[in-house]
Amino acid sequence: MPLISIVLRNVWKKKARSLGLALAIAFAVMTVVTLSVVGNGLETSATAILKVGKADFTIVQKGVPDILNSTIDESTLVRIEKTPGVKSAVGVLVETQKINASNPVFIEVGIPPEDLTPFGVTILSGHPYSPDATNQVMLGWRAAQNFGLHVGSSFVANGTTNTVVGIFSTGNSFGDDAAMFPLPALQGYNRVPGVVTMVFVKVDHGASIPSVEHSISYAMPELSTIRTAAQFGREDLTLVFVKAAATGSAILAVVIGAIIVGNTMLLSLFERTKEFGLLRAIGWTRTEVLALVMGEGLLLAVVGAGVGVGLSFGAASLLERLPELVGVLHVRFSQDAFWRGLLTALVMTLLGTIYPALRAAFRSPLDALGHE
Amino acid sequence: MSDAPHIHRTGGPAAASALADGPPNDGPSLAGAPDNDQAAAGLAVEVRDVVKVYADGGIRALDGVDLEVRRSEFVAITGPSGCGKSTLLHLMAALDRPTSGTVKVNGRDLREIRNLSQFRREEVGLVFQLHNLLPQLSAVENVEIAMPWSPRHSRSRAERARQLLAEMQLAGAERRQPSQLSGGERQRVAIARALANEPGVLLADEPTGSLDSASVDRFLQMLGRLREDHSTTIVLVTHDMAVAAAADRTVHMRDGRVVDAPPGA
Known part of the structure; x- marks a missing residue:
């Protein structure tokens, strides 16, 4: 039975917890991707006038x-x-x-x-x-x-x-x-x-x-x-503020997401202390325990990224229809949006999972086996 | 059992080679060379003047324990609660380190083994009072998780796990979850898991503590068959004198000491 099977079973076994984690990741991904796409959309709309004149x-x-x-x-x-x-x-x-x-x-x-x-x-x-x-x-x-x-x-x-x-x-x-x-x-x-x-x-x-x-x-x-969109972005202070707010919000979303993931993983791994003790006692290495925990996080990150990017489509479409933004915001999703979402999910999961995973891997097996 | 995919038999040259060539785990490996004297004496386990003091509270759990267990021998360790018998078993399983003294398993001094994960996986099999099966995995998967990872050996792992379960009279129960098994069946799955890598030494800590008498009888029959078929050395900690009576030899402990084990018996 490959490691991925155990990862899948563990994630599936605690459906409510896994769903909660995937949703936390998804909402953070949605926030980051939507803000990024909206920021880029506003910049594209704003800079579009530069292209009308076909000037140098x-x-x-x-x-x-x-x-x-x-x-x-x-x-x-x-x-x-x-x-x-x-x-x-x-x-x-x-x-x-x-x-x-x-x-x-x-x-x-x-x-x-x-x-x-x-x-x-x-x-x-x-x-x-x-x-x-x-x-x-x-x-x-x-x-x-x-x-x-x-x-x-x-x-x-x-x-x-x-x-x-x-x-x-x-x-x-x-x-x-x-x-x-x-x-x-x-x-x-x-x-x-x-x-x-x-x-x-x-x-x-x-x-x-x-x-x-x-x-x-x-x-x-x-x-x-x-001459360039980047120069425009620097000259237009409104756009500068919008992009800075978007970046700040995205960082905040990732940090909050990482805290949620870390807290949930820590609680979950605390419940499973005895399981990790057993695995270490029957010969699993620390690396294998780390791989198991990180694998579970990775799986949730990929699912969360997919759901988050999907949600961001909906969120961006809703924003585009806001009366204040009609005609101003033209949202365009590119492949970059998906990769950005995946990267966000991975970074957030890594930040949230690494400490619980290290704790699980480095605890003495005897100590862990005695945990109730 | 002869049809089982051969992993390795501990203690011999194959074991040394497997340890040397094993995958990188917690350390660069490996056990020190087997002690020729111990090997010549046919000892599977050798405990010399072992002291274990727990730092928190200064409890002296073991106080100068000496014990020898020959290859293929079945030794029961008995004694009142808190006398140090489980602590002694944990030291043999390399789950803990002695404060002083030496513990050798299959001729290897455990202090010199750097890759303890590999030792625990290949040299000893562990059975606990509470079977400790993973509830999300089936019986056969619970046995497989004790075997080394390698996608290439995935099929042989599954075959071997099924074979071990059949030996434990659990054929047909391979896909059942632990919650669908009786206490005795779960304990037999735990034994199958302990034997997954053909360890030379099986260490059992109160394995019958949660079983009814019929399951205890069956469990003892399993151990007897194990010794016949695989010459496995068994060290079993128990409170149950009926279980201890099934052993070749019983070692009594009290207050961290072996009180009446005849030396070299």
Whole structure:
């Protein structure tokens, strides 16, 4: 009879205890995986706007808590354009608007029509809006589909009724779910004349992107340049806080889980002291007793990880449907989520099991046999 | 029994080789070389001037015990509760160490054995008053757990366990859980487990203490057959004089001393 058979029998014999342990592991795994997936989802959603512009890098105001709160004066945009190595600099205003309960955080982008092509926008139907129009809008094809609108329809936003003059594609779900307005119109709706949120920069062919970034940062220290999602994560303080809270909660979940596992294992092994004494008395080595106890923990960890990842699917889906997060959180599970869950379960089980296992293995067999 | 997969017979060259080549366990192995004098004298167990003092309370459980048990001999140790007979048995089983004196089993001084797990697995078989079977395992599995781990030998382990149970007249009860067995049957499973690795010495601590008289008779018959078939040395601790009467020799103990065992008898 292989060791795994004894492990299975022991786990099966105490069904309620095993179930409790597996659930404790599963809940910790669910917490870690869900927080991680949600954190990544928020970062992905937030950084998706960077990809819309298909730029070499993006410029935002330094030190803002939320990058969408960044304000850059259009006069600064001119200075950026004049920086050596800069091929084009497109300034856009990004605002959010609650359209209805299903779309509480709808993205609106203000951009001059002449910058649409450099920004990576393709008109699928209709035509671009006029530069100074105050009641024209273009919808991303996903937004149009979502609202059931087409060219010529009316779209109410910012307290005004706008005519849909074009349907566009950016090749990016974030952009395709948004609406685009003439820049002055959106600035007017939001009472921020002459201001853009961020600037998308493309550099000249052959120019060094880091050098151009450095030149801009040096000349305009009030600005930050962003090239990667990680840089975005560092600049956006809200995202920093969200991720820090997620990491802290995950660590707490693992620690609490490990304490539960350790406490339950310790109680369980205390009950089985005589059994371990017997095994040692009939010739089992300490290593074999350790393997038995750790094997039981490992089995529960694998089961707990599987259940935990499954639960995290449900939890993340529920979070995605929360009115506050609809449109903001786009959860995507990857293989990483499973491995992260398994790793969490293994670390937690190892932390919780190692001490009870060592106690079981290193207790004198005679002493253990006399235990009642 | 002759059809049983051969593990090894203790005390001989095969045993020494098996110990030397054994898997890494609690230590790098192994028993010191067998004592030629003891081997020549045909002694399975030799206890010389053994003292055991428990640190907590300073109780002197054994006070200069000397005892010799020849190969294939059946020795019963009797005496009042607390006289040290179980302590003596635990020292022979390497479950405890003497404060002073020497204990040799199959010619090996137990102080020199570094891998005690291997010694307990291969050199001695232990039977307790309360059978101590694992309730979650079947009878045959309870016997198998005493055998060395090796996936390669999984089938031969199971075959040997079934064979031992058949010898204990438990054929047909292999898949039963301990809770489905009578007290006598459980004790016979415990004996089968003790014999799993063909130990040279069987050590039994009050094995009949929880059995009815019919089960005791059957148990003694089993021990008799064991000696006939396997020449197993048996050291049995008991309060029951009827059980002691079945032994070749009875050793009486009182207050940590052997009181009337004729030397070398």
